[in-house]
Amino acid sequence: MSDKFSFSNLDELQRWHQGIKQANRNNIFCHCRTCGYEWIDSTFDVICLKCSSNNVESISSWQFPDD
Numbered sequence: 001m002s003d004k005f006s007f008s009n010l011d012e013l014q015r016w017h018q019g020i021k022q023a024n025r026n027n028i029f030c031h032c033r034t035c036g037y038e039w040i041d042s043t044f045d046v047i048c049l050k051c052s053s054n055n056v057e058s059i060s061s062w063q064f065p066d067d
């Protein structure tokens, strides 16, 4: 085994980890249709933090244009 070979593997592994990190970092903008409460969550499977309604609109922050 050469050092070059293992280094190349590590580089690939780090890129793979970075991709997962970015996916996990996605913020979901949530808006409750029942009480109108708005908050940021990290999952689409949410219930309202205020009224516990599951009638919640969720929008990924990456769908918004960057300012």
Ligand SMILES: [Zn+2]
Binding pocket: 032, 033, 034, 035, 036, 037, 048, 049, 050, 051, 052, 053
């Ligand atoms: Zn609510």
